[in-house]
Amino acid sequence: MKFLDEYRDQKLAQQLVEEIHRVQTRPWVIMEVCGGQTHSIVKHGLDQMLPPGLELVHGPGCPVCVTSLEMIDKAHAIARRPDVIFCSFGDMLRVPGSNGDLFTLKAQGADVRVVYTPLDCLKLARQFPQKQVVFFAIGFETTAPANAMLVARARAEGLSNLSVLVSHVMVPPAIANILQSPHNRVQGFLGPGHVCAIMGYREYEPIASRFKVPIVITGFEPLDILQGTLMTVRQLERGEHRVENQYARILGRDGNPGARQVVFEVFEVSDRKWRGVGAIPKSGYKLRWEYRDHDAERKFEVKDVDTTEPAECISGQILKGIKKPHDCPAFGGVCTPLHPLGATMVSAEGACAAYYAYGRHLTQGAHP
């Protein structure tokens, strides 16, 4: 397909790899921020094509992974109600809470439905006025315009039986959190292409200059990732720390202002707890007060639940680029995609799940 297949060209990929080998003179650690990038890297073995000493570590950009256990337990408490049709993106269904997942609840009779787009919930709310339709509004900035539009339309149409359980997260505070860690190893970033399609990349510029790290906004195809890596390595080798845009066919510096306008009509910035990482100040969105009638947490008065993650899980360190899946004794043994212990195994875009899906649990630490 146009604009897609071209970016999977093997010969060009090989040339990019050769150029990276030529440019790199010292060891560097680069983090790809997005789970989608991680998945593409592991699927195509891109990290294994890079020179020794050039290490890709995998970032926190998988919203399914980082949705807190408390929020998942709240989702389950709401989904169990007989008056509720609980709607979610498909990726959330297998994510375990303290007590099973949404698939299990569905098998037990809960009305849990996978939607292709949040707008599908409007149809359900109109079709079943006697039911409460609840949408699990998770995601990074990429997904926020779609979720915000759902809430705006629900309010405009007066659909009082439609509410959202909001667990939105933002990339820049997570990057800053990683860079502030005393154990930080990350020296450059492949920035989140689709997040920046909405947000633009102005907000990354102060991060790049404050922490002296190059940030290259990068796409998701193999050639995008290799070119983003090359651009990052070039900056590192020259001692530069700028924001660059590899993904210019999709976004400019300002992103999509029209989409942002709707996002900030509906949402405001709030503190957010990340699975595996903990609380990060001002790292998420919550509904604005004007939209409180569509807030599922208010409507169903779900209480905060005390939760604990398994002690042996190192997903928090993996999400910060401090460790990798092979550093965990549970990886591929006790912890698998069918029985995940923590954040990075619960979704296909988590680093552990991606390593497992492409057979890396069978090879011990093949690459640094």
Add this chain to the structure above:
Amino acid sequence: MCLAIPGKIISAFEQRGLPMARVQFGPITREACLAYTPEAGVGDYVLVHVGFAISCVNAAEAERTYRALEELNQLGELEAPVVGGGGEAA
């Protein structure tokens, strides 16, 4: 989760006041909301995420990036420029 796919708008219509389109992704066609890409029309390529077009694919930039990648080729010592193609400056 931030998966977004480029597709071509094959028709546009309105649904309850929202601008919508049918978008073709290879052999598959799906509906997408155009509220965030008001500049997009039939024949344009848009990037679609969870049923919303979030960006118009910039064909000139796509071409430029791709040409830049192809030109890496010409830095290589073994590859000679192919006659009749790829030799122009981006």
